[in-house]
Amino acid sequence: MVNTVDTAPLLKMSGIEKSFPGVQALSDVSLKLHRGEVLALMGENGAGKSTLIKTLGGAHQPDAGTIEIDGKRVDLSSPMAAIEAGIGVIYQEFNLIPALSAWENIFLGREQSGLLVARSDERSRAAALFERLGVQVPLDVPSRQLSIAQQQLVEIAKALSQDVRILVMDEPSAALTPLEVEKLFGIIRELRSQGIGIIYISHRLDEIFDIADTITVLRDGRYVGDAPASEMTRRLLIEMMVGRSIENEFPKQAAEIGDARLVVTGLCRGAAVRDVSLEVRRGEVLGLTGLVGAGRTELVRLIFGADTWDSGQITLDGQRLNINSPRDAIRAGICLLTEDRKTQGLVLCRSVRENFGLPNVKHLSVFGVMQQRQERGAFAGYVDSLTIRIPHQEQLAKNLSGGNQQKVVLAKWLQLNAEVLIFDEPTRGIDVGAKHEIYQLMNELTAQGKSIIMISSELPEVIGMSDRILVMHEGRITGEITDVASTTQENIIELAINS
Amino acid sequence: MNAIEPKPQRWTAFANDYGMVLVLLFLIAAFSVLTLERQSSTGADAGHVVARNIIATHGTSGTVVVVAGLKPPDEAFLREATDALKAAGVTVAATIGGKPADARRTIEHVLQEGHSIDAIAATGDAANWSIYDRIESVGSDKCVSAAPTLWPTFAKSENVLNVANQTAIYAIIAIGMTMVIITAGIDLSVGSLVALSAVATAVFIRDTGAGTETGVGLMIVGCCVGMGVCALAGIFNGAMITRLGIPPFIATLAMMLMARGLARRLSDELSIQALPASFTWIGGAATFGIPNPVILMVVLYAVAHFVMSRTVFGRYVYAVGGNAEAARLSGVPVKRVTVVVYTLCGALAGLGGIVQSSKLGSGDPKLGLMFELDVIAAVVVGGTSLMGGEGRIFGTLIGAFIIAVIKNGMNLMKVGAPEQQIVLGAVVLLAVLVDTLKRRGTAH
Known part of the structure; x- marks a missing residue:
C-alpha cells in the first residue's frame, strides 16, 4: 500500500x-x-x-447509500457517469466488438474527427498504452482473433485510455492459464504503483493472497468484514465466506484402487490430441491438467x-x-460433465x-x-442428496x-450410473460450499468403485483431489505424477510448460 | 454472477399458459356482440316451431304448403316442418324450396288441382315474399313463420362448424410445423406438398383405379401414396439439413419450388376430378353432424399433444431445439430426431393435401398456395418461439383458430380483403412482440 495516510480514501x-x-x-x-x-x-x-x-x-x-470519491459524493447514474468519475469496470463478459481491431475497440465511441491522421494517432496512442502495460498485443487484427488474455489486455488498455483511477475486475483470471495469470498480476502491480486503486474479484483463493493488499468479504448481500491480506488465513477467509467452519478444503478420501478399467491407446486427432495413451483404474481419481489449450478437453x-478421432483404441474392462x-459412450457407461x-x-430453456431425464x-x-x-421420484432423491435449491422440478x-x-448436471449423470465419469472443470465458477459437496460426491463415487477423470486448471484442487495426475502439453501427455502427496504446484507447472 | 432468481409472478405464469386462450375467447365474444342481429327464422328449429303453431291454430285436418328458400338451413326447415306436419296427420300439398317465382307457380298448381290452402308454413324470409297477395284465395295473412330471434350471426352453429372445417386443414399441417419450429427450424415446403400430395393421390386413383368407380381399398392406397411422397420429401429436407448442413430455410425453400414443379408436371397442369365418392367423403362429409376434417384434426391434436408432452421423442424434440449441442452430449440422436420431425411435417402436409383435394373434389396442382405462411402464422400466434425449444401443440391449435376467427369475423362484418390482410399482419407482429417481451422479462 503506497498511501494509507490519506485522510479521504480514494473510494x-x-x-x-x-x-x-x-x-x-x-x-x-x-x-x-485507497x-x-x-x-x-x-x-x-x-x-x-x-x-x-x-x-x-x-x-x-x-436504493440507498452514498458513494464518495476523494471525499466528494458522486452520483453514478449511468455507465457514462461512472467513466467520467474515473471508474473502469471490466466485466466477466468482455465488451469488445469482435470485428474491430484492438485500437478501434479502445477508442470506440470516442473517435476523433478527421480521417487518416486521427486514426494513425489513435493507433499510436493504443500502442503507447500497451507499452505502458509492458505487453505486446497485435494492434490491427480483429479482436475475435485475439486470445482471451489479449482481449482482456485490450479491455484494460481501454480503461486506462479513459484515465481511470479505480479499476474493477470481475474474475479476470477465470479463463487464463497460470502463465497468463502471472503476467496479469505483473500488470496489476504496475498499475498499483501508478496509484490506481483496484478491486479484484476471484474465486481462486491462492491468487488472492498473491495479489491483494486487503480483503473485503460479503455474504448474502451483507458486509462480513475486511482485513489486510497479510493478517488473513485461507481457512479464516473460507469461514468468513461460507459462514461456518470448513474442516478441510479438499476432503479427499482415497478409495481402494483396483484394476485398470478405461484404457486409451494411441488416440489422435489432428494437432489437438497426439498419440495419447492413458488408463483409469477402479476407484481412482485421475487428475488431468495442463495449460488451457493443451488438449485436455479435446x-x-x-x-x-x-x-471423431483419427486413430486409436479405447477399451473398458477389457x-x-x-x-x-x-450416445454410444453413454451406452457403454461413460459420461462427460462438460x-x-x-x-x-x-x-x-x-x-x-x-x-x-x-x-x-x-x-x-x-x-x-x-x-x-x-422420473420425478428419482430426481427428488438427488434434489435432497445434492441439496439442489429449486422451488419445484418444473423450474x-x-x-x-x-x-x-x-x-x-451431476444428478443427470449420477442417475445414469456410469462406470467412468469424466469431470471437466467441475468446480469452475462454483462457490466454496458447493465445491465441498462435489468433492465429497467424488469420494462416494470412487468408494463405489467408479473411475473418475477430473480436468482442472486449479492446481490446489488437482493436488488435493487426485490419486494420480497426468499433465498435458500441446496435445501430448508430458508427465505423470503418481506420488501426489509430495508434489508441488511448481512441479506441475514445469511439466505443463514442458521446459 | 449473482444468484438473483426472478420469481415468476403468478399472473405472468397464468398469462403464459392461458393468454392465447383468453385472446381467443375475447375475439369470440367480441365478434358475437358485433354480429348480433335479427336472424330470419329458418333451419330445423324454426320448422318445428312453425309446424307446431299451424297444428295449434288450424288443427290437423287442414292442407298446408311449406315454402322456403335455397340455402342449406332452408332445406332443414323444409324437412323438419314437412315431417312434423305429416306426422300429425296434416296434409302437405307441396314442399317448395326455391325462388319466389317457383313458389308462386307451385302454389297456383296446387290450387288448380282443387286443393284449398289453409296455411303456408314459411321461413322468415319466405314469409316476406310479395307473391302470396297476388294469388287469388291466398294472402300473406295465411303465412305462418317463427318469430325472428336475436342471435349473433358469428355464433350460428353452421358458421361455427364452417370456421372449424376451414381451419382444420391449416391446423393439421401446423402440427408438423410446430414440431419443426420447436427444433429451431422452419419448413417452407408444406404448401407445395399439399399440392403434390393431392396430385399424386389423384393421379394414382385415376391411373390404377377406375376413376370415380375406384374401390375404397385402392382409394386408401392412393392416399398412402400421396402422404408417402410427401414423407419422402420431408426425409429429403431432413437429410439436406442434418447431413449437408444446409439451413432449414434454404433446404425447404428449394423443396417448395421442386415439389410445386413436380405437382404441375405430374398433373400436366390440369385439375384431376375423376375421384370416387369414398374419397370426397374424407373432407366433404360429416359424421354425427361434425365435418370429418374437424374430427380428424381433434384426433391428431390429441395424439400430437401426448407425443410432445409425454414421450421420449417429444422430450428429444424440445431438447434439440433448446440446445442441440447439450442434447447431443446428453445422448440425444440429434440428427435422427431432426429428420423424423421434417418427415412428420411432410407427411402431415400430405394429409392436409388429401383433405383439401377431397373437400374440393379435385387434385389440383394449384392447391396450397401460400399455405406455409398461414401455417407458420398459426404456430407463431400460438406462442411457439422461432428460437426453438419452446412451444405447445395446443397453443398452435388456438393460434390457428385465432386467425380463422379474425378472418371469419371480418368477413361477416364485410371488411374487405385488403383490410383483412393488414389486420392479420398486425396480429402476427403482435404475437411475436408478446413473445419478445416475455423473453426480455425472463432474460436475467
Whole structure:
C-alpha cells in the first residue's frame, strides 16, 4: 500500500442497499479503497459482489447509500457517469466488438474527427498504452482473433485510455492459464504503483493472497468484514465466506484402487490430441491438467465420442468400445460433465426435471412413453442428496445459480450410473460450499468403485483431489505424477510448460 | 454472477399458459356482440316451431304448403316442418324450396288441382315474399313463420362448424410445423406438398383405379401414396439439413419450388376430378353432424399433444431445439430426431393435401398456395418461439383458430380483403412482440 495516510480514501461506499423483486441483493454494504491498493472482494455466488460492482459501474442504481470519491459524493447514474468519475469496470463478459481491431475497440465511441491522421494517432496512442502495460498485443487484427488474455489486455488498455483511477475486475483470471495469470498480476502491480486503486474479484483463493493488499468479504448481500491480506488465513477467509467452519478444503478420501478399467491407446486427432495413451483404474481419481489449450478437453471429448478421432483404441474392462457419438459412450457407461454447463451441459430453456431425464430416458420410459412419476421420484432423491435449491422440478434451468446448475448436471449423470465419469472443470465458477459437496460426491463415487477423470486448471484442487495426475502439453501427455502427496504446484507447472 | 432468481409472478405464469386462450375467447365474444342481429327464422328449429303453431291454430285436418328458400338451413326447415306436419296427420300439398317465382307457380298448381290452402308454413324470409297477395284465395295473412330471434350471426352453429372445417386443414399441417419450429427450424415446403400430395393421390386413383368407380381399398392406397411422397420429401429436407448442413430455410425453400414443379408436371397442369365418392367423403362429409376434417384434426391434436408432452421423442424434440449441442452430449440422436420431425411435417402436409383435394373434389396442382405462411402464422400466434425449444401443440391449435376467427369475423362484418390482410399482419407482429417481451422479462 503506497498511501494509507490519506485522510479521504480514494473510494468510499457506505450503507449501499439494493433490492430486486423478491431479493435483497445488498443491505448496508460498505467498502473503502485507497490509492495504490488492490482490494480483493470475496464472497460466494450470490453474495452480492456482482451487484456491488454494477452499482459502481453505473449499471445499477443503489436504493440507498452514498458513494464518495476523494471525499466528494458522486452520483453514478449511468455507465457514462461512472467513466467520467474515473471508474473502469471490466466485466466477466468482455465488451469488445469482435470485428474491430484492438485500437478501434479502445477508442470506440470516442473517435476523433478527421480521417487518416486521427486514426494513425489513435493507433499510436493504443500502442503507447500497451507499452505502458509492458505487453505486446497485435494492434490491427480483429479482436475475435485475439486470445482471451489479449482481449482482456485490450479491455484494460481501454480503461486506462479513459484515465481511470479505480479499476474493477470481475474474475479476470477465470479463463487464463497460470502463465497468463502471472503476467496479469505483473500488470496489476504496475498499475498499483501508478496509484490506481483496484478491486479484484476471484474465486481462486491462492491468487488472492498473491495479489491483494486487503480483503473485503460479503455474504448474502451483507458486509462480513475486511482485513489486510497479510493478517488473513485461507481457512479464516473460507469461514468468513461460507459462514461456518470448513474442516478441510479438499476432503479427499482415497478409495481402494483396483484394476485398470478405461484404457486409451494411441488416440489422435489432428494437432489437438497426439498419440495419447492413458488408463483409469477402479476407484481412482485421475487428475488431468495442463495449460488451457493443451488438449485436455479435446482428449476427453474424443473419449466421449463428442468429436471423431483419427486413430486409436479405447477399451473398458477389457472390452473394445466402438464409440462414434456421445450416445454410444453413454451406452457403454461413460459420461462427460462438460466444462461449460450453459452451452453444453443444459438445455437452459427447459425444466430441470427434463434436463435430468434427458440421458436417462431409456430407464425412465416404457415403450417410448416417459414414466413421469418415476422420473420425478428419482430426481427428488438427488434434489435432497445434492441439496439442489429449486422451488419445484418444473423450474427452468436458466433460472438457477451456477452451483445449482452444476448439481443438476451431476444428478443427470449420477442417475445414469456410469462406470467412468469424466469431470471437466467441475468446480469452475462454483462457490466454496458447493465445491465441498462435489468433492465429497467424488469420494462416494470412487468408494463405489467408479473411475473418475477430473480436468482442472486449479492446481490446489488437482493436488488435493487426485490419486494420480497426468499433465498435458500441446496435445501430448508430458508427465505423470503418481506420488501426489509430495508434489508441488511448481512441479506441475514445469511439466505443463514442458521446459 | 449473482444468484438473483426472478420469481415468476403468478399472473405472468397464468398469462403464459392461458393468454392465447383468453385472446381467443375475447375475439369470440367480441365478434358475437358485433354480429348480433335479427336472424330470419329458418333451419330445423324454426320448422318445428312453425309446424307446431299451424297444428295449434288450424288443427290437423287442414292442407298446408311449406315454402322456403335455397340455402342449406332452408332445406332443414323444409324437412323438419314437412315431417312434423305429416306426422300429425296434416296434409302437405307441396314442399317448395326455391325462388319466389317457383313458389308462386307451385302454389297456383296446387290450387288448380282443387286443393284449398289453409296455411303456408314459411321461413322468415319466405314469409316476406310479395307473391302470396297476388294469388287469388291466398294472402300473406295465411303465412305462418317463427318469430325472428336475436342471435349473433358469428355464433350460428353452421358458421361455427364452417370456421372449424376451414381451419382444420391449416391446423393439421401446423402440427408438423410446430414440431419443426420447436427444433429451431422452419419448413417452407408444406404448401407445395399439399399440392403434390393431392396430385399424386389423384393421379394414382385415376391411373390404377377406375376413376370415380375406384374401390375404397385402392382409394386408401392412393392416399398412402400421396402422404408417402410427401414423407419422402420431408426425409429429403431432413437429410439436406442434418447431413449437408444446409439451413432449414434454404433446404425447404428449394423443396417448395421442386415439389410445386413436380405437382404441375405430374398433373400436366390440369385439375384431376375423376375421384370416387369414398374419397370426397374424407373432407366433404360429416359424421354425427361434425365435418370429418374437424374430427380428424381433434384426433391428431390429441395424439400430437401426448407425443410432445409425454414421450421420449417429444422430450428429444424440445431438447434439440433448446440446445442441440447439450442434447447431443446428453445422448440425444440429434440428427435422427431432426429428420423424423421434417418427415412428420411432410407427411402431415400430405394429409392436409388429401383433405383439401377431397373437400374440393379435385387434385389440383394449384392447391396450397401460400399455405406455409398461414401455417407458420398459426404456430407463431400460438406462442411457439422461432428460437426453438419452446412451444405447445395446443397453443398452435388456438393460434390457428385465432386467425380463422379474425378472418371469419371480418368477413361477416364485410371488411374487405385488403383490410383483412393488414389486420392479420398486425396480429402476427403482435404475437411475436408478446413473445419478445416475455423473453426480455425472463432474460436475467
